[in-house]
Amino acid sequence: MNPFEHVTGIQCRLWRAWLLPAMMAATLIPFVSATAQSTVAESVVILPKDQWQASGIHIEPVQRNAFTKTLHLTGKISLNQDRVAHIYSMVDGIVDDVSVSLGQTVKMDDLLAVIHSREVGAAKLELYQARLQLELAETQNELQTAIAKNTNELLVALRSNMPIAEIEKKFRDRPMGDYRERALISYAAFLKSAADVSRLEGVSQSGAVSGKTLLAATSGRNADQATFQSRxxxxxYELQTSTLKTSQAVKEAEAKVLVAVTGLRILNVDAKELNEIDPAKQGEALSHYAIRAPFDGTVLTKDVVLREQVRPDVMLLSIADLSTVWVTANVYEEHLPLLNSFKDQTITLRNDALPDRKFTAKVFYTGDIMDEATRTISLRAIADNANHDLKPGMFVNIELPTAQPAESIVIPNSAVQQHEGKSFVFVLKGDDQFLRRNITVGPTSDKTIVVRSGLREGESIVTGGGFILKSQLLAELLGDE
Known part of the structure; x- marks a missing residue:
């Protein structure tokens, strides 16, 4: 095997001009082994130190480091699905006004359209009537509460035997309904009977009045007293019952108002509109149903025109907040061990149409289901898009940093040589001896590679000029064969 078989022309002549002297100065020391392959695996190449600089030999110690690698993926910009609204009317009706156009930017609560709805008009009228009933019930309850308070004070005064004249003066202008008359009539009858008994008792001892007459007067007084107490x-009891009824009427009226308000709020009628219901002033405008923007955004679709009949199952508009967008990318099965490390990572985005721009996004979802057809898992990230430079539907190149969960033996890619499907490095032994050492490699990045076995931390390896040592090794081996 010729080590220069892949080199032709001027390159071959140049390499021979500076490689051969170094190779001639190097000596191969094979260990005794059963086969040629094992001989290569355990060979030592000697290269004097004064030849290292000319041969480009560079030595570095083996270290444990965190291995990082940038994974390159192709992604697509899509709408932030958490900030997309499909606008429907919640009632049947006729479109009375459309306030926005396609592509328009709107703010939260901006008016989008107005629907003329019989359902909304009837609901507002019901609320108006319920409020009138509540107002009447509250007035009646206030009056009944005042009557009960005044009457109870009157009854306390009557029990204390306050004179009629004083009672009349104290309670003259205080409302009591018919309770005042009923209480005072029984009280006056009792006072008269009591006075008769007192008068007859004063003359009964002189014999001017018979005992029978005094007894009859006493019985009459007792009867009038009992009647007064009963009254x-x-x-x-009547005060308590009447007060309870008026209080209950207020609660029932409040419930009707609450039900009516809730029904309109379910239809998303604005609270300000509910407070301003007035059939006399508003007229037919009472039936207007306003559709408003749920958040700041851009009108993406508009399928509504004036005087059109609308129903709750027909979409009128769609609005999206484009200040943030989603980035979707497919992660291949081979990268599954790194999937958990992607969560909350910051990724870099680039687009060919914007070569001087770089965007960032934060991964928030790494997928749970693998697509059976593509054998990929969907990754999603969210990116700020305040200037709307990232357009939904745009393709982007994604740079996703990855890292090993723990520190590993990491060496430069230039240190690794290949032969017959085997990876190996040259380990410095002594001052000028280089031992070929087979290694098992792991993940590879643009500049470094993880070594799973074959090297120990602290060993010195060749990270530059290893091609010269490999060429000498193979040349000596072929010469021996």
């Missing part, structure tokens, strides 16, 4: 208890 007070009846009034207190």
């Amino acid at each position: 007070i208890e009846q009034i207190q």
